[in-house]
Amino acid sequence: MKLSEYLLDRIFSLICMLVAALVLLALLWLIETPAVFILFAEVILLAAYSTALLYDFFRKQSFYNLLQKMTEQLDIKTLLGELMVPPHFLEGQILVDVLRCCNKYQNDQLACAEQENREYREYLDSWVHEIKTPITSARLIVENEKNPTTLRIDDELRKIDAYVEQVLYYARSTDVEKDFKVEKTTLQALVYAALKTYSKPLIQAGGKLVLKELDIPVAADSKSCTFVIGQILSNAIKYRKDSLQVEFSARAEKNTVSLFISDNGIGISAADLPRVFDKGFTGENGRRYSKSTGIGLYLSQRLCRKMNISLSISSVPGQGTTVTMVFPTESYLQAAGL
Known part of the structure; x- marks a missing residue:
């Protein structure tokens, strides 16, 4: 709270004080009071009012500045009323009481x-x-x-x-991490588990699989990763062209292991690509395929974030799509205390 803002809020009080000072000056002048006494009375009146005004400003400024600072810093805003100490002026005490009542109701x-x-x-x-x-x-x-x-x-x-x-x-998406069981596995085991679930749809679609050097160890929740890979496979089958081919490849780096899942399907338009992980978004392909729900990739992204796995998609319309899952290595997880 600034002094200019405070004075502007008290403009009516200032005008009243100015009018009172002028009226007093006129009355003292009419009864022929010596000028020195008139000046002395005006100075006392203005000094007393200014002192009271400044005292009121500084105590309110400290309270409201603290209130604003706590509001900005608190992650859980509904605790504000409980943490505030009631000030020594009535307006602040009423405000704290109202805040506590509202916070209790909201909690x-x-x-x-x-x-x-x-x-x-x-x-x-x-x-x-x-x-x-x-x-x-x-x-x-x-x-x-x-x-x-x-x-x-x-x-x-x-x-x-x-x-x-x-x-x-x-x-389970809000607290799915409670069901996590991070354990040592390999990309090959995760891919094989997903392929087992989607083996029949792949066969029916006439899909061809290409697996390249997937025997790379990772630390992850197998069940959740299998679900994510399964959703990617499901999309590859759903948005395929005449001859489906899905390729799995991997790359190991210092602190990460990347799994690349590529297909030769219809691809995703550049306009839709930034929104593929949005909840319920189906885009141009969704309008062409009525069975699209826009939930699979949304859940996959949410699961991956919980597991500290980066999930991204690149695509060229008419040529295919590549989904990249970047796993943190076991040593990186241990260094982070996970």
Whole structure:
């Protein structure tokens, strides 16, 4: 708070004081009071008012400056009222009381919302595990009764299973790190696990796989990484051209290991590329393929950030897309205390 701002806010009081001083001057002059006494009275009046004004300014300035500083520094703004010490003037005391009342109400509302959100996620988690049982049973029935019709049913069940898995990761996306288990593995093991899940769609799409030197050790959560690679494979299959080819390659550096997943599909336009990780974004390709949800890459990016893995995409329309996953090495993780 600046002095000029404070005086501008007190402009009515200043005008009243000036009018009072002029009225006093006129009255003393009318009763023929000596000029020295008039001057003395005016000086006392103005000095007393100025002293009170400056005292009020400095105590309020220190309080409001501290309030602004704490507001800027606090990450959790709703704690502001609890941390503020009530000042020695009435306006500040009322403000602190109001802040505390508002903060308490907001904290109660946040706690209630978090509880409801937690219960909703727990229900989704439970529902996903429950729904997987009939899906698995149905696929076993199909396996025992193979014919063209049941095989088509199996394809649809596989898609349902993939969407259910996506729901599970979405429900856990806010605190998914609690389910992480970082362990030693290799890029080859992660890729093979994802390929096992998507082997049938790849075969049906007539896909050709090229795997280059993937036996490189990394430290990561295998389950989450398999899901991310699976989403990339799913997109490669969905946005393929006539002859699908997916290439996996890797490069080891000092503190990182990079996994490159390239396909020869329809690619992504330059306008859509910066937004592919946005929630619900489908872009030009999504308008051409109605089954696009815009959730897979969003979840993949969110998972990778939790795992300290960099996920990026480059693409040339009509030629293909390359997805890069950059893993921190085990030694780098240990040095960081992870």
